[in-house]
Amino acid sequence: MTDLLSVHNLVKRYKQLTAVDGVSFSVAKGQCFGLLGPNGAGKTTTIEMMEGISKPTSGEVRLFGEPASRKAFERVGIQFQNTALQDYLTVAETLALFAAFYTKTIDREELIGLCSLGDFLNRDARKLSGGQRQRLLLALALINDPDLVFLDEPTTGLDPQSRRNFWELVQAIKHRGKTIVLTTHYMDEAETLCDDIAIMDQGRIVERGSPAQLLERHFDGVMVNLPATAVEGKVLPFEMLANRDRVEIQTTAVDAIVRQLAEAQVPLTGLQVKSPNLEDLFLKLTGHALRA
Amino acid sequence: MMSRLLAVFNARNKEFWRDRSSLAWNFAFPFLLVFGFYFIFGQGMPMFKVGVIGEQDAYISRPAFMQLSHIQFVPYDELETALNRARRHQIDLVLDLDRQLYWVNEESRNGYVAERLLVNADPDFNRRVVQGEPIRYVDWVLPGIIGMNIMFSSLFGVGYAIVRYRKNGVLKRLKATPLSAFEFVSAQILSRLLTVMLVASIIYFGSHWALSTLMLGNPFSLLLTLFVGALAMISLGLAVASRSRSEELTGGLMNMATWPMMGLSQVWFSLEGAPPTVQSIANALPLTHLVSAAREITTEGATLMQVSDHLLVLAGMTALFLTIAALLFNWDSDHR
Ligand SMILES: Nc1ncnc2c1ncn2[C@@H]1O[C@H](COP(=O)(O)OP(=O)(O)OP(=O)(O)O)[C@@H](O)[C@H]1O
Numbered sequence: 001m002t003d004l005l006s007v008h009n010l011v012k013r014y015k016q017l018t019a020v021d022g023v024s025f026s027v028a029k030g031q032c033f034g035l036l037g038p039n040g041a042g043k044t045t046t047i048e049m050m051e052g053i054s055k056p057t058s059g060e061v062r063l064f065g066e067p068a069s070r071k072a073f074e075r076v077g078i079q080f081q082n083t084a085l086q087d088y089l090t091v092a093e094t095l096a097l098f099a100a101f102y103t104k105t106i107d108r109e110e111l112i113g114l115c116s117l118g119d120f121l122n123r124d125a126r127k128l129s130g131g132q133r134q135r136l137l138l139a140l141a142l143i144n145d146p147d148l149v150f151l152d153e154p155t156t157g158l159d160p161q162s163r164r165n166f167w168e169l170v171q172a173i174k175h176r177g178k179t180i181v182l183t184t185h186y187m188d189e190a191e192t193l194c195d196d197i198a199i200m201d202q203g204r205i206v207e208r209g210s211p212a213q214l215l216e217r218h219f220d221g222v223m224v225n226l227p228a229t230a231v232e233g234k235v236l237p238f239e240m241l242a243n244r245d246r247v248e249i250q251t252t253a254v255d256a257i258v259r260q261l262a263e264a265q266v267p268l269t270g271l272q273v274k275s276p277n278l279e280d281l282f283l284k285l286t287g288h289a290l291r292a
Numbered sequence: 293m294m295s296r297l298l299a300v301f302n303a304r305n306k307e308f309w310r311d312r313s314s315l316a317w318n319f320a321f322p323f324l325l326v327f328g329f330y331f332i333f334g335q336g337m338p339m340f341k342v343g344v345i346g347e348q349d350a351y352i353s354r355p356a357f358m359q360l361s362h363i364q365f366v367p368y369d370e371l372e373t374a375l376n377r378a379r380r381h382q383i384d385l386v387l388d389l390d391r392q393l394y395w396v397n398e399e400s401r402n403g404y405v406a407e408r409l410l411v412n413a414d415p416d417f418n419r420r421v422v423q424g425e426p427i428r429y430v431d432w433v434l435p436g437i438i439g440m441n442i443m444f445s446s447l448f449g450v451g452y453a454i455v456r457y458r459k460n461g462v463l464k465r466l467k468a469t470p471l472s473a474f475e476f477v478s479a480q481i482l483s484r485l486l487t488v489m490l491v492a493s494i495i496y497f498g499s500h501w502a503l504s505t506l507m508l509g510n511p512f513s514l515l516l517t518l519f520v521g522a523l524a525m526i527s528l529g530l531a532v533a534s535r536s537r538s539e540e541l542t543g544g545l546m547n548m549a550t551w552p553m554m555g556l557s558q559v560w561f562s563l564e565g566a567p568p569t570v571q572s573i574a575n576a577l578p579l580t581h582l583v584s585a586a587r588e589i590t591t592e593g594a595t596l597m598q599v600s601d602h603l604l605v606l607a608g609m610t611a612l613f614l615t616i617a618a619l620l621f622n623w624d625s626d627h628r
């Protein structure tokens with residue numbers, strides 16, 4: 001039994017809207033599982049059902065091999081997408097408050113060191129910067145030394161430096177053998193942190209696998225891209241994907257593509273060739289740029 | 293400049309008109325208040341108040357005195373209750389119709405005039421005398437002020453805090469820990485109880501010490517009474533806040549609970565002689581019982597036994613409100 005967490009046919013309906021529409025997957029012990037998807041895809045809804053915060057309309061969640069129950073909270077750590085903390089408490093007091101809820105807790109000094117909270121322990125929790133706050137919230141998620149950690153968009157709104165620091169932190173947690181479930185919009189984040197990824201769109205999982213597997217499955221070769229204005233009105237014999245003001249062509253034969261473009265008298269200034277990443281895959285699968 | 297001002301003016305107006313709960317409140321409330329006071333005091337204040345014993349027995353000929361205008365006749369079952377009121381100048385005369393007796397407080401100016409009127413109209417009534425200083429308004433009103441303070445502090449302190457926690461996600465974060473709703477709510481109750489009791493004691497005993505306000509009863513009886521009352525108020529706050537995540541709605545509900553109590557629970561003025569319907573509404577309000585019990589203890593020296601009916605009502609209300617709160621309580625209602 002290595003599946004720490006599994007969900008089966010999870011559905012959540014809000015009146016007319018089906019926010020999560022039959023989602024199934026499982027996460028093995030020690031893995032970092034990434035739930036990716038555009039705004040409104042149903043990531044938060046899914047993760048909150050796993051956390052036991054909201055009730056599924058139908059379907060099953062199993063934690064540690066048992067149907068999810070409040071008892072499992074002792075072994076789970078949660079960081080919400082949006083959370084307020086109790087007013088007028090300092091960082092240290094907030095840590096003490098949450099520590100009191102659990103029978104087993106992580107060593108306080110160790111936690112403070114791990115999340116680098118030392119510099120602002122006595123500051124009012126409301127006065128923290130975005131990055132400091134996020135580290136405190138992560139510390140709260142880790143306070144019971146959980147086996148399973150849920151992180152809902154932990155780095156949204158952080159500057160690149162803070163994001164990188166946060167990633168290191170998550171890596172450190174992973175090295176302690178924790179299982180992590182993470183949602184994010186950032187493909188580089190998923191690529192760096194996740195062993196296993198599910199891409200969600202409109203309440204369904206549209207793709208599943210490790211970052212390398214996904215790229216291999218969907219992309220052969222490289223991406224050629226051009227300014228959209230360059231190909232305007234041209235009829236070309238290959239598929240093009242719009243991405244903001246550029247178009248992308250996926251190919252194994254760059255030479256042939258370039259030749260065809262030249263024959264169609266497409267100006268080649270601004271042409272770029274790069275290997276595809278998860279971002280390209282995301283756009284391809286969720287058609288986000290096209291739909292917008 | 294004008295157009296910007298107008299834009300904000302318009303936006304604010306829309307906000308006001310579209311916020312149904314507060315809109316209803318802004319209009320309904322003043323009307324309710326006006327109608328309420330009209331109902332209670334519409335007949336105008338009488339010039340004299342006379343307590344009557346034995347009114348119930350159907351009188352073939354009521355004494356001529358009782359036909360006079362501008363005198364309010366308040367029936368009493370117990371002579372002693374009526375006499376106590378007369379001693380404190382709260383009523384001007386006491387009549388016993390069966391025995392053809394009347395009591396007057398010789399230190400009361402109103403009593404003197406009312407007595408002249410009575411003797412003129414019905415010379416056969418026999419005179420009895422009671423004595424006593426008038427109760428000062430400050431002594432009378434102090435339990436009301438303490439009660440009101442307990443009410444506001446409990447209702448808003450517990451109710452608003454919980455709604456705010458629910459709205460901004462603090463409750464949701466707590467729900468994700470092993471903390472149970474029972475533990476959370478109990479902690480809120482205890483914390484507020486401590487604060488409320490502390491403040492109430494300071495006001496009470498502080499003014500007793502500084503202004504030598506009346507304290508005829510046992511201070512511990514008073515503390516117990518305030519405690520029971522605070523518990524009822526806090527429970528009411530919990531019930532009101534058990535589900536809602538809208539501060540406006542909760543605010544409306546709180547106002548709906550507090551204003552009738554401000555008006556009808558005899559915080560500022562006595563309802564003696566008000567229509568029976570008004571009195572029975574007042575008796576359904578926890579503040580009425582809290583204030584009455586506290587007032588009987590401080591101004592009449594009542595014992596716990598003598599105020600036990602009020603305390604029982606408060607305990608019953610506490611149980612009722614807590615049950616409602618427990619049934620309805622929700623960490624995080626499922627709509628955003
Ligand atoms: N309580 C609710 N009531 C009604 N609809 C809801 C509720 N919660 C979420 N939804 C809807 O469900 C859908 C999925 O929302 P969810 O928050 O799970 O998306 P998400 O993938 O987390 O998005 P984001 O990346 O913006 O956080 C959205 O369309 C949202 O409007």
Ligand SMILES: [Mg+2]
Binds near residue numbers: 043
């Ligand atoms: Mg989300």
